[in-house]
Every structure is written in C-alpha cells, then in structure tokens.
Amino acid sequence: MSSLEMNDSRSEPSFLSRFFEGRRVRRLIRHRSFMIGLWLCLFVTVIAVLAPVISPVDPNKMAIRSRFQPPSFEFLLGTDNLGRDLFSRVAWGARLSLAIGLGVVLLNAVFGVLLGALAGYFRRLDGILMRLSDALMAFPSVLLAIGIAAAMGASAMTAVISLAVVYIPRTARILRASVLQVNELEFVNAARAAGAGDFHILRRHILPNCMAPLVVQLSFVFAYAILSEAVLSFLGLGAAPTDPSWGIMISEGRSYIREAPWMTVIPGMAIAITVLGLNLLGDGLRDVLDPRVKMEH
Amino acid sequence: MQKEPILRVEGLRTTFTGDEGTVVAVDDVSFDVNEGEIVGLIGESGSGKSVTALAIMGLLPKSTSQVTAERIMFDGRNLARASDREMRRLRGGSIGMIFQEPMSSLNPVLKIGDQLIEPIRIHERISYRAAFDRGVELLTKVGIPSPVQRMNDYPHQLSGGMRQRVMIAIALSCSPKLLLADEPTTALDVTIQAQLLDLLLEIQAETKMAIVLITHSMGVIAECADKVVVMYSGRIAEQGPVTDIFDRPGHPYTKGLMQCTPELTGNPRRLTTIPGALPSLSALPPGCRFAPRCGLAQPACEAGRPPMIGVGQNHASACIRADELVASAAQPEGAEV
C-alpha cells in the first residue's frame, strides 16, 4: 500500500514549493486552526506595518484634558492616565513586539542551527554543548531572562538578547535531534561514499532535511518571545519606559485597573491575540510538516 | 458436493479517503476458504492483499476507509453485517491473526505470559492458573524451549523467530477455526522462515484449521498453499488449486511472477521480466489493470474489466486470453509471454 504517489507530470517547482510542496500547502489550507492563526498573525502584522498610517495621533502625545477616556468613537480604544491614545499605542506596540519577536527568532535561527548542527554532527562537541545548554535550561526561562536583562540594563536590545539566550538551547536541542536522525539516513552515506566533506554533507543533505522541525520550533519561539518581552517590560526590564510596549502599558494600567480597566485589558488582548495566532500557526505547521514532534512543549 | 466453506468472501470492496482523494484499494474480491485448507493470497505491494485481510477482520480505521461486501460468511455468520461487539468476540476467538512484524505486534511492557493469558481469559471463563497452564502448553506446541521461564520474559528478550512463535501461540490460544497470517515470515531469516512454515503446516495438520496465508513470495506459496489467490492492483487476477496455478497459469501476471523469480536450477543469462511498474491506485488503467504491462494485451483488454473465466476445476482467471494461456502451458514449449 505504498504506491499512492502521483506519476503525473508537474511544472518545475519553485524554491518555496520545494519546502511547501503542493500537497502540504493544500493540507495547510484545509487545517482550520492553522488558517485562523494565519489570519490573526496577518491582522497583527498589518496593524504593525501600517501603524504610522492608521494611528490617529502620536502614541506618546499626552493630552491631560482627555485622560481616562473609555473607548468611544473619538478614542477607539480609549486613553490612558496621561491622555495618550491607546489605539495608537497598541498599534505601535505591535511594531515593537513583532520586532523583538523577530529579532529573537533570527538569533535563534542562526545560533540554534549552528550549535545544533555542531552538536549533532560532530559528536565530540556534543557533550560540552549539550551540558552547556542543560545548564541554561535548568533555570526557569523567565527568571533567566530577568537575570540577564537586569545585568545588562533595560532596553529593547537587552530584551532581544536575553530572550535569545533563553530559547537558543531549546532550538539547538531540537535541531540536534533532527541532525542525528537525518545523519542515519542512507543518502548521507551515499554522499560520503561519493567523497563529500562534512561541510557539504551538512549544507546539502542534513540541514535542508531539518527545516520542518526548525520552522515549527521558531513559530513557537516567536510566540514565547512576545509573551516574555511583555513580562520583562512589565517588570521594567524590557523596552524603555517611553516606548509603547504592551508590557509597559499593562504595567501602567495596573494602578488604575478599577477606574480604567481598558488600560490593561486592551494591551492584554493584543498580546493574547498575537500569541494565540502564532501558536495556532505553529500547531498547524507541526501537524503538517512534522507530525512526529507532537509531544514537544 | 463440497461442504459449506468456512469463509466465503463475496464482492469485497474497500476504499480509502485521504488527501489525494478516494482510492479503491480492494475492488470486488471474492474467494472461498474451505475447512482445513491453506489459501495463499499472493500479490505485490498495492495489490490489496493485506487490506483484504484487515477488511475481513473489521480492523480498518472507520474514519478513513469504507468497507462494503455482498457477503462475508464465516462459520454461518455474515461478518459484513456483524456489530463491533460480535467482531471483537470473533477476533482472537474463532479467527486468529498473525502479522508481519513480530516486534510491534507484541506489547513491549507486558510479559509473554500475560499477553498469552489475556486473550484466553477474554474469550473463556477460566482461572488464571488454568490459563497459565494453557499458555505453557501452547508455547510448547509452537516449539519454544523452556516455556515456563519464557512466560516471564518480555518480548525484547526473544529473537524475531521466537516472537513470531509467540504470536502463533497467541493466535492459537482459543483454537480458532481460521487463521489469518499476514506475511508471517517476511521479516525473518530464511532458516527461521523454514522452521516457521514447517510449524504452521504441522499445527494445521493437527488442528485442521483453515489458514489464509498472505505473502509476496511464490516460494512460500509453493511450500504451503493448497489454493492460491493471485491479486493485482486490488483485484483478483487468478485463483485455483496450487499445482494448477504452477503448471498451467491462466493469467499472464501469474506466469510473469513465476518467471521473474530466479531459480536454483538452470543458468539463464537474463531474467524474464514484467515490464513497467505497478500502477498507482490513484491512476488505474481502464479495463484490465495488468494490460499496460502485458505482452499479450489486445485492444479489447483496455475496453472493460475482464470477467473471471473458468479454465479448470476451481481454477479461474481474469484474462480474456486465459484459455490460450492454459492451452499453451499444456504443451512443453508454449508460446512465450
């Protein structure tokens, strides 16, 4: 029962379709929670990209006369204790959150792949690299991020670096496991028998076949990074207090939670929507690209 | 006139629904298994031979597959209409099963003894002690040395051949009337395969149970089967008594299968081959499914499904040129396929 493959001729595949072959795309499109996640993520991205266009006012512009305005036609999502427009702040906050998340994802992609590939392929490095990652993973992730951020001083860049340090060991571990798995497949032996060197084997054979679990992992890292950035900023260890960060907004709203609950609820919902979107997206990708790793996380 | 067969399958059809749409894996398959008979079900990958067995047993996942049949009569009961509960009682009771993978069909965290005793106690109300004794007896019967100790072993402590013997013991535990063996020796080495086939024949001679032996190997068929059902692409190509099939194959596919297996006598430079590849189930040729690979194909072969033509006693072939083939085989140097 193995020959359910298609034998019909096909057009030449593009780069994207090498990874997302036609049948995978079709399965993704039919995956309901993936599509919900995709729409949520697109929605947040559009808000972030268009923030300068759609914000009615400067997110940091204070208007003492219109403090604590509840959501209304004039102030779509209300205003805060300094009279700043929450809609503008949430929109600009999306930019900041996505930028930090993207930064963490990029650092994860680069260093996670590098360390994971080294540990999985060069077995002599495995011991030391994995003990190192064990040591980092022994700390609760947020605590570790707080520690690093506190040591380096609060800024958006600090948040990116500390969160990257937290998640890189996890990404590296997942990559290492895939490298170990792919390294056992015969086409790697075939390349070796052809005289290929280690770099060639890693680049052409092993890493391209580890992309599925990596993409899945990175989508989750993205979600965690946004959530953790909010935590850091809430604690005053993330973005600068003047930046419109969702975490800072919640932190500021905390004091007025009875009088102006929208000050905390609105950025909270922004975080929830983004993280939910990314998680649904990641679940869908995992189901379709990498059904084996269902037990992770 | 013969007795009523123990298993009569009529018009069995199985479809799978997946991402690529719906495929028909088994298409209108009918055959009989008489009491005490070994029926060999032979075919290559995608022929539907394993699916046939699973469909009879009601073991295909309901979410992705649909099984229909005019009738599946087993021991006077129509399995096509049986409830899940009835099927559960039959499986491991009057119908035993063995699968190809002796590792994955045993639960790795349970002792051999427990896996042997459990089905006995599900189907019969006897004490643990009595079931244990029966287990030891069965292990002895299937040729496992020091059976009492083995009852306390875990599957990983046994070799592949021994595990398959345990599987046979489990299948035999409730004295089934029918044993479905799906490639029971494929994963095993040739000396162990020989031991197990001998064992199956011995047990069959003693208990007179009927066996459906699913295999891809003509050699296994030649060793064991009384009757052969040849499957190709979800349909029956030919069925008949084993010597008739070997002496006078009535279907070009059967003939091709026998010719392309290298033999231990003679020294041909080249093997006779069947050109082409097995068709994909999602792109089946119209008419006879073997026609695109067949040396005898005529335009008529592509026109419609060839009917089963009787070419001897209990011997029928789904080939419009079956008579020619059988006649040519009767002469020593018949026309080549």
Place this chain on the structure above:
Amino acid sequence: MSKTPLLSVRDLSKHFTIRSPFRGTTVGTVQAVNRVSFDIGEGETLGLVGESGCGKSTTGRLLLRLIEPDRGEVLFQGRDLLKLDARELKAVRKSIQIVFQDPFSSLNPRMTVEDIVTEPLYVQGGMTRRDMRDRARMLLDRVGLNAAHITRYPHEFSGGQRQRIGIARALAADPRFIVCDEAVSALDVSVQAQVINLLQDLQEEFNLSYLFIAHDLSVVRHISDRVAVMYLGEVVEIAGKDALYASPRHPYTQALLAAIPVAHPRLRGKRARLGGEVSSALNPPPGCRFSQRCPFARDVCRKEPPALRGLGERHQVACHFAEELQAVAA
C-alpha cells in the same frame, strides 16, 4: 579474470564494544566482522550471503570506509585503502561506489534527480554544470528512466525507479567497483528482475566488479560468479557459484540451501531443517561459531575455531570436518 584481483580484502575486522548505559563498564564485544578475506576480480561479481546480523552489510561499508575498520587490509588496484589520508581517499572514491537497499532513505528528498545523480561529479569537481547535466541525462537514459525527468524530486518516482536513480548516481563518476548492499531486496519481484538485469547489463558494458550483498540465495546465485557465505561475522565458505550451490561443504551453507522454499508444489517434502536461533555476535563461543546450531558438531568444534582453508580449486571452507561431510553427502 585477470591474475591480480581488482580488490583484495585481508583479515578485515570490526569489533564494537558494548558498554553498560549506567555503569559505563564494558558488557561485551560484538565481533561484527572478524578476519574476513576475499578477492574480487575485474568484471567479477562476488555474492555475499548470510542471515541478518551476520555482518555482510558491515563488510560492504568497511570496504568503503563508511565505517572505519579496526584491522586488516583492503587492497584496491594494489593500494591499501585503509592507509589513505582524506584527500587520497576522496580521489579513490570515484572508483568505488555503493547502491543501497532502501530506495526511500537513500535519496535526499529535497534534491532533484539531477542534483542527486551528479553529486559525485560535483563533489569530485572539475566539471561544468552543463557537462554534469548532460551526463545526468545520459545516465538516466542508460538506467532506463526518462532523461527529461531530471528536474523531478524522488517522491515522484516508484520504488523501482528510485533504485534506478541510485544506480545512476553510483555510475556517475565512472567507478570500477560497486557494492550492492541488498540493492534489490526491497523491491517487488516483478520490478526486482528488471533491476537485476540492469545491473548485469551495466556490468558488461562498463566492465564493473560487484560485491553483491543479499539474503536471497536464488538472486545471489543468478547474479554472482562466486559466492561467499557469512555466519556471525566470519566467512564460512567461498566458492564458485556452481560448486557452492551444487556441493556445499559447510554445514551452514547446506542448511541455508535446504531452507530455500521449493520452486514448485510438487517438490514439497521434508528436508533437514536447521534448528536453533541465529546466535548473536556478542561474545561468540570460543570454537566454531556455528557449533551451537551444527548437527555435526563435536568437541573440537566447540574448542577450536576452524580456519578458512582451500578444498579443491577456489573452494574454501571453514569447517574441521568438511571432507567427512562431503563423504557423507556423497
């Protein structure tokens, strides 16, 4: 066949140490391949048969240094492959190739057929992309695939076609010697015969030598000139195929042949079956490794390992009582 063999293997050994996962102490040694020696001539096929775990596949990989041997010599065209440094080895790898069993895992799913087939050329360097593409087309055509399909991916092909792609890859760098590691075992019988014929045609056309590793004795008989039988990491018998199949000298070879299913239902009948289980190569017995299962074993067999010795022309057996068994059989 020329006087000096193309490939000459002497005392090739590979032992794996098994350690306890908790205490780190050595539990035992698996003698996966133990003092294996054989020659393969120009244009010759040596079949290597045995049951699972006998070390036949490991032997093939040791020759290519996909696994590093512990001891021994692999003389290829007079040079010992085991003494080569990385650069020399890479150059030699053009001449020695391998075809794998699994038509699925042996092709990188993310590479096109063109990239797969030309990889040996790409790795060895010195060819333009256009030349490589032309060669890929030529090779695909030669192995019976449509040359226009070089832009396709492996999953678009059937098992038999994928095996042909693997063969085309092995041929790419114009090798002298190919290890066929169960190269047809995973294929359906109707497709298997096609691939066997293809391998034979290619051998004739390019004057290739094969080490044909398989567990199917009929297939090995068909394709081989000579056959070596392995049991628990050691070669127990080597002979020309006719001699080996017609008058096997080693009791294990005899048992293997007796276990092959009959070709026709009329030939059924009780034959001597080999009892017991395939033993493990972990801590093998001191004497003959087959002695535990051998129906003819005597005391000396359990104490002294028999050496592989000549018995008639180009027929070697590792059994203390090969002559007596011969007499009994006759």
